Amino acid sequence: xxxxxxxxxxxxxxxxxxxxxxxxxxxxxxxxxxxxxxxxxxxxxxxxxxxxxxxxxxxxxxxxxxxxxxxxxxxxxxxxxxxxxxxxxxxxxxxxxxxxxxxxxxxxxxxxxxxxx
Numbered sequence: 842x843x844x845x846x847x848x849x850x851x852x853x854x855x856x857x858x859x860x861x862x863x864x865x866x867x868x869x870x871x872x873x874x875x876x877x878x879x880x881x882x883x884x885x886x887x888x889x890x891x892x893x894x895x896x897x898x899x900x901x902x903x904x905x906x907x908x909x910x911x912x913x914x915x916x917x918x919x920x921x922x923x924x925x926x927x928x929x930x931x932x933x934x935x936x937x938x939x940x941x942x943x944x945x946x947x948x949x950x951x952x953x954x955x956x957x958x
Contacts, residue, residue, distance in 0.1 A: 847930035851923040858922075863915035876906030897931045 851881075880899035887895030904924050908917040932938070 844920045850930045851926045854923045863919055867913045869909045869913045873909030877903050901927045
């Protein structure tokens with residue numbers, strides 16, 4: 842449910858670092874387009890084969906490729922914190938989420954009980 846907040850926070854990260862944004866850079870269209878094509882292929886394959894992580898994570902890879910296409914390495918390195926933050930938009934795998942949920946629920950219940958006492 843937190844995924845909707847990730848993009849506005851990533852945009853804010855970029856806005857707060859806009860003074861350090863590179864003005865000119867050599868774009869890397871070939872490398873960037875290859876990365877975008879791999880991301881689209883992986884996403885398509887993950888969707889058709891019902892492998893959720895393979896369908897979800899390429900979004901971040903495509904953002905990295907687009908940064909290379911538009912502004913080259915300098916823009917890519919500048920936008921790396923925002924691109925990495927986009928990983929939080931992808932839900933955790935079900936097995937990991939299941940293993941984390943119960944201990945966190947117990948911790949929250951203990952903390953609430955302590956505060957109510």
